[in-house]
Amino acid sequence: MSLPFSPQSSLHQRLRVGLGTMLVPLIMLAGGALISFEGAVGSFEQQDSISRQALFPLAEVEGEILELTSVATHAQPTNTMTLQNYRRKQLVIKSQLALLSDYFQGQPTKFNSVQEIRRQWLEIARLCEQIFEATEPEQLANAKVQLSQRLQGILKNTQELNYRLIAFQNEANFDKARAVREKVRYLVAFISLLALALALLFAFYLSRSITDPLQTLAKGVEKLGQGELHHRITLETQDEFNHLAETFNLMANQLEQSQQDLYRLATLDGLTEVYNRREFNRWLLVEIERSQRGEHPVSLIMVDIDHFKRLNDTYGHQAGDLALCEVAQLLQREVRPGDIVCRYGGEEFGVILPKATSADSWVIAERIRLAIAEKSVVLPSQQHIDMTASLGVATYPDHADCKERLVKQADQALYTAKYQGRNRVHSAEVNECNHQINKLQRMLVKQGT
Template sequence: MLVPFLLLAGGALVSFEGAIDSFEKQENVGLEELFPLARIEGLMLDISGVVNVEDTASKKVSVAKFKKTAADINYNFKIILTRPSQLPERNESIYRIQEEWNQLEDLGLEIVGSSSQAYKADKTAKISEFQLKLQEILQNVQELNYRLIAFQNTENLRQAQLVRGRVRLLVAIIFLLALTIAVICAYALSRSILVPLYRLQEGVKHLADGNLKYRIKLKTQDEFSRLANTFNAMAGSLEQSQTDLERLATLDGLTEVYNRREFNRWLSVEFERSRRDEHPVSLIMVDLDHFKQLNDTYGHQAGDEALCCVAQLLRKEVRPGDIVSRYGGEEFAIILPKSSVEDSVAVAHRIRREIAIQPIRISSEDRIHLTASLGLATFPSDVQSEEALLRKADQALFQAKKLGRNRVCLATEVSRSSPG
């Protein structure tokens, strides 16, 4: 009598194992596509600073760094194109982005490699052209990244729905068999088979609906318990993969604070919330002083260590609800919701002081001290639009560096002749 149920349990186990393999394969394919693409995006953000180097002394360093970063970008393009994809338009998008990048790479080499006086007069225009084209490429990379993530989620849901269909069929078969068993065995069978299967079905339904936190709890020690454990392991793996994808899309890979794209999103969210609820919101721009000199003296690895230390210091010195982001290069941006001018000024001065007094560990033996320049703007006391808030904070930062660095400058202290 138990043989049919044992066979069905074995079939369910095989079905679940096959579903897990398909989920894991799909997740691996998604990660193999997304990680090189995110790497390309990060390298392109890094290379944007190389073409702005002006002094002749660091020209060789700029050329070498540009070529190395460009080689890394080309290598990641090669990695993506050698891997198959289930998204039909992916390769077409990659080839288009790669072609745009190849053209931009030639322009970048021309900018960083030339030092003639005749070329310098045209350098500003070429740098602007380079940055504009680079921004277009980054937008294309981000759009492809969003499409790949959406495609990955769709495939995960499709796989979960297939598993749910198999479980429903299995439940139906067992239910029909259970009707033929004597009444005296009905209660035992319902407790030992139907209840665990119902819970398995509920688990798959939750998974298909996108609830990756759901777990099945069974007290039995049989095949169904193994199925529940397998399901829970699969759900945990999917949840971790989703967390990794979200983390990859929102955090800066080096400093572990929000990246530039996530900063732009939070700035829009907090500005609209501030306008709706009629409370202030402040923006602090932080730029490390003489950071290029640090890289030239101790190396780029030491510069990366310094950026990580400063990022952790910023997170420590702000409130839990404040938003710390890496704006680009050695520049950070901090959004302070519901923070008045006076409160924001106090935070900015505390950050400047802590950066100046805290020793930065760049190796097991070496400690250095850095300083930072900060610019602050507040809505609605200083500006009336989101764009103006960002522009005023940036102008205040420029004013702080112009006045000697290692200081805080407010938007109200910016020269009257400045736009906005």
């Protein structure tokens, strides 16, 4: 199973996870509130338990002393039941005071109060013993009066200690509530920040996982619109964007193939697959302009297959097409790198030779003539047909001062070669007077006069 924001996850999955993360802050806040509530309740329960350890023994001491008042009032030396009640209460009060002493061991003020109550209780216990041991009525009466006074004093002290404990309990509860409030505040703030950071992190990765492929797709479409049909989109994902990228690449392939087909139709001859007549005119003009800037020559060879009509009439148009293709391939093999082979029309070809002098172009033309003469066309019936060609050569600026005149001079040289018997190369003749005039005109144009 792929991770939510991995390249292998789908866009639907990422959107579902992204929307789900919007609930994360609410869930975390709810959880934090529940934890804070449980913590607050636990803190108050703990504080209440601690308080009970002091209040309950003190309340029991106070209750026993109140009951002891009636016991002491009716106490008689011979009353066994009253003595037993007193002994029981004495044990209870003694044990509870011991618990209070232990509990307030580290609290000097409260510990001293408990010690004072214990001292008073010892005095009360002594008076009670006197009452139960008294033999004289007067002695008994004095002991009861003193006991009543001592009981009032110890009750006053226990009540004061009880009030202090309750006040302390209230103050402790208030402090605890304030501490819990601060704790809850910090906890909620922390959870909120954590939830916000988590939501922002998920939002960042979600947006990047969507915007990055979209930007890549948009850039690809822009480049395609600018004519860069070779541009392809590569996405390291397995989602809907990858499907769009594959569709885009398929469309770009089809457009590039269509453009190549259109380019071939517009620039190449459909039969021989060399440049057509329109490209011949364009390339010749380009090379002449380049020749003018660089002051170097450019030559043109016009090639015409001898007796091509007879070949067509005798062996059929299929043989003629084979002959044209053979000559086109041969021309491409025999010329130099950078030379331009074109089909001028019918059985005639044009070869543009940049930076070739008249002598250079004549040598190349002769090499082409010999190669054609040595080549034979093989028909589907395995019949071999020999053929020859006539070639005319002209050079700019030796024989012409513009594209049209250069083509005309090469054509005239070609027809001269045919007139002289075919299967030969003829170079255009230089009219010295015209050549000097044309040269002077070019110099004046360069000087701006």
